[in-house]
Amino acid sequence: MSILVDDDTRVVVQGITGGEGRFHTEQMMEYGTNVVAGAVPGKGGQEVEDVPVYDTVHEAVAEEDADASVIFVPPAFAGDAIFEALDTDLDLAVAITEGVPTQDMSKVYKRLSETDTRLLGPNCPGIITPGEAKLGILPGNIFEAGNVGLVSRSGTLTYQVVDNLTQRGIGQTTAIGIGGDPIIGTDFIDALSLFEDDPDTDAVVMCGEIGGEDEEEAAAFIAENMDTPVAGFIAGRTAPPGKRMGHAGAIVSGSGTGTAESKINALNDAGVPVGDTPEEVADNIEDFL
Amino acid sequence: MRLHEYQAKEVFSDAGIPTPDSALAESVDEVVEAAEDIGYPVAVKAQVHVGGRGKAGGIKLAENRDEAEEAAESIIGMDLKGYTVEQVLVEGAVDFVNELYVGVTMDRGEGKPVAMVSTKGGVDIEAVAEEDPDAIAREHIDPAFGMHPYQARKAVYDAGVDSDIAMDVASVLTTLYDLWDDKDASDAEINPLMVTSDDEIVAADAVLNIDGDALFRHPDLAEMEEDSYEDDLERKAGEYGFDYVRLDGNVGIIGNGAGLVMTTLDLVDYYGGEPANFLDIGGGAKAERVTNALDMVFSDENVDSVVFNIFGGITRGDEVAKGINEALESLDEIPKPVVVRLAGTNAEEGMEILNTDLVQVEATLEDAVQRAVENAEEEQ
Numbered sequence: 001m002s003i004l005v006d007d008d009t010r011v012v013v014q015g016i017t018g019g020e021g022r023f024h025t026e027q028m029m030e031y032g033t034n035v036v037a038g039a040v041p042g043k044g045g046q047e048v049e050d051v052p053v054y055d056t057v058h059e060a061v062a063e064e065d066a067d068a069s070v071i072f073v074p075p076a077f078a079g080d081a082i083f084e085a086l087d088t089d090l091d092l093a094v095a096i097t098e099g100v101p102t103q104d105m106s107k108v109y110k111r112l113s114e115t116d117t118r119l120l121g122p123n124c125p126g127i128i129t130p131g132e133a134k135l136g137i138l139p140g141n142i143f144e145a146g147n148v149g150l151v152s153r154s155g156t157l158t159y160q161v162v163d164n165l166t167q168r169g170i171g172q173t174t175a176i177g178i179g180g181d182p183i184i185g186t187d188f189i190d191a192l193s194l195f196e197d198d199p200d201t202d203a204v205v206m207c208g209e210i211g212g213e214d215e216e217e218a219a220a221f222i223a224e225n226m227d228t229p230v231a232g233f234i235a236g237r238t239a240p241p242g243k244r245m246g247h248a249g250a251i252v253s254g255s256g257t258g259t260a261e262s263k264i265n266a267l268n269d270a271g272v273p274v275g276d277t278p279e280e281v282a283d284n285i286e287d288f289l
Numbered sequence: 290m291r292l293h294e295y296q297a298k299e300v301f302s303d304a305g306i307p308t309p310d311s312a313l314a315e316s317v318d319e320v321v322e323a324a325e326d327i328g329y330p331v332a333v334k335a336q337v338h339v340g341g342r343g344k345a346g347g348i349k350l351a352e353n354r355d356e357a358e359e360a361a362e363s364i365i366g367m368d369l370k371g372y373t374v375e376q377v378l379v380e381g382a383v384d385f386v387n388e389l390y391v392g393v394t395m396d397r398g399e400g401k402p403v404a405m406v407s408t409k410g411g412v413d414i415e416a417v418a419e420e421d422p423d424a425i426a427r428e429h430i431d432p433a434f435g436m437h438p439y440q441a442r443k444a445v446y447d448a449g450v451d452s453d454i455a456m457d458v459a460s461v462l463t464t465l466y467d468l469w470d471d472k473d474a475s476d477a478e479i480n481p482l483m484v485t486s487d488d489e490i491v492a493a494d495a496v497l498n499i500d501g502d503a504l505f506r507h508p509d510l511a512e513m514e515e516d517s518y519e520d521d522l523e524r525k526a527g528e529y530g531f532d533y534v535r536l537d538g539n540v541g542i543i544g545n546g547a548g549l550v551m552t553t554l555d556l557v558d559y560y561g562g563e564p565a566n567f568l569d570i571g572g573g574a575k576a577e578r579v580t581n582a583l584d585m586v587f588s589d590e591n592v593d594s595v596v597f598n599i600f601g602g603i604t605r606g607d608e609v610a611k612g613i614n615e616a617l618e619s620l621d622e623i624p625k626p627v628v629v630r631l632a633g634t635n636a637e638e639g640m641e642i643l644n645t646d647l648v649q650v651e652a653t654l655e656d657a658v659q660r661a662v663e664n665a666e667e668e669q
Contacts (some may be wrong), residue, residue, distance in 0.1 A: 020573075076505055077378070101503035102395055103473055106432040109400035125602055137572075137603045139633045154548020155572075159600040159633055160654060180547060182397040196316065209548050212397060235551040237566075238536075238558045246532040246569045248545025276559055278552065279655055 002129035079104030095121035119185025125155030146171015152207035181249030210236030297497035320361035388481035473503030538563025562662035579612025596661035606639025630657035
């Protein structure tokens with residue numbers, strides 16, 4: 001079982017004719033994802049991998065009955081592409097694009113609250129329900145179907161932790177990369193509550209990192225609302241204050257919040273064991289199962 | 290991207306926010322000339338990208354020509370928290386009776402801009418925020434509508450600004466918000482906004498930071514970017530386009546994706562080593578980028594050992610392996626031992642390509658990091 005996506009999900013790829021869009025459409029279809037349409041202004045009538053391309057997302061949704069979108073659109077146009085997805089009543093929009101201006105995302109975030117669409121990202125690796133569908137750029141071969149949910153702010157860290165789980169035979173219900181930008185759609189709490197409600201998810205891994213206060217807020221949510229056990233990991237323990245480590249979110253102000261220590265303490269207080277290494281995270285999950 | 294104070298003041302002044310008379314100077318003679326033109330007293334202010342300039346001796350007041358020379362001599366060329374001061378702003382000193390704070394930034398938790406006003410200006414506003422949060426009035430702005438005039442007035446009255454100047458301060462705040470919005474700023478702040486005995490207000494300092502991801506919309510601001518690297522290695526990283534942070538240790542770390550690279554740093558520390566740097570080659574890196582990354586890390590003389598940790602998603606293992614081979618085969622001698630761990634997309638293809646005579650290979654992250662830490666100990 002799964003959350004958000006499965007083999008019934010009908011996917012439209014925005015930006016399907018670009019290099020990344022084309023390559024990952026192939027990869028997604030090879031994995032078994034039901035890609036039904038592409039949407040690129042000016043490219044209507046073409047085909048990519050036998051998938052029909054439309055000029056607008058509205059047309060793609062109307063003609064092919066799509067219910068989810070994956071967005072591979074360059075940063076300058078990504079904000080508009082997300083608005084377009086939100087205007088079509090899709091259930092899910094997944095924005096892979098890195099480097100979307102924060103003020104654009106602020107406007108998107110406002111619009112999002114007025115729709116029923118769920119947004120993942122931007123600057124995220126996407127979502128995968130192993131054996132059924134992947135929407136995004138995650139390497140499908142490391143995942144295995146099973147009973148552990150995973151939510152992470154970092155793409156490659158997701159892969160690392162999943163690898164540690166799969167290597168010892170622990171499969172996943174769904175893995176979600178929520179992205180490391182300052183303003184994102186789905187956050188830890190949204191993902192955790194979906195896993196809590198999923199009868200097939202028996203334990204959850206939550207991978208966070210320094211910067212912001214999302215992990216501290218998630219810890220409070222876990223303590224109050226979750227029966228499903230959660231194991232945590234926090235990247236950036238050794239990061240020096242005041243330096244930006246790649247992700248926009250991964251900066252420590254030095255004022256006490258947002259540090260690895262404050263996040264680990266908050267999670268421990270909520271009963272969430274935080275591994276020192278990805279291998280220890282897998283140990284902790286094994287203990288729960 | 291951070292603008293210098295003089296650059297931010299130009300932008301503020303163009304938008305209609307009052308700023309003191311000022312001139313940029315690079316030598317003692319230029320400082321004196323500017324001071325004579327403006328009229329004493331003047332402030333001489335170091336233009337470097339660090340906070341707390343005043344306390345560190347980077348801002349001095351001069352009442353006359355001798356003091357202006359003295360201030361210029363002590364500030365130009367000084368080392369301010371790792372940066373050499375090459376430019377100073379010479380500015381007419383404002384005779385003030387009160388200091389305010391006004392600012393606009395993004396509240397990432399709310400996903401909305403927030404405008405702020407405080408009568409506790411002229412001091413470290415972050416300390417005020419921590420010790421006396423009620424001393425700062427905050428107003429969240431709907432990004433779709435922008436700031437309504439009533440919101441600016443509300444923030445100003447909530448902060449307890451004197452009614453004689455309240456409308457003027459509200460107008461500065463509105464201008465500051467519009468400018469923040471127009472320029473894709475991440476922060477726009479005036480601290481202090483000085484109030485004179487004639488109830489005039491003047492921006493005595495100016496902070497304007499621009500969202501680097503939005504610079505494509507602002508070629509005029511992008512031109513203002515000045516190199517503010519702390520050393521040659523950071524400059525090189527900037528030229529190569531890497532996310533790079535230099536640290537104090539001796540284990541060089543290269544990886545893909547911020548979260549995984551930070552985790553690799555943490556594991557080096559966990560296994561008893563010390564990270565020399567954070568270097569993220571980013572997503573989808575081709576061979577050349579990998580070669581550049583190795584060049585960077587080998588250029589750091591503190592590095593005794595290197596660990597290359599790749600978990601491919603959008604990045605492909607075969608491209609990474611090609612880059613590692615190219616970098617190492619071009620050298621007569623490999624300066625420091627390199628441990629490689631390749632997983633994910635096309636990792637198997639990568640392992641077939643990788644010249645294992647030149648590197649040590651480990652299958653897991655934990656083993657790779659431990660091996661690199663051991664290598665570093667042996668090299669010392």
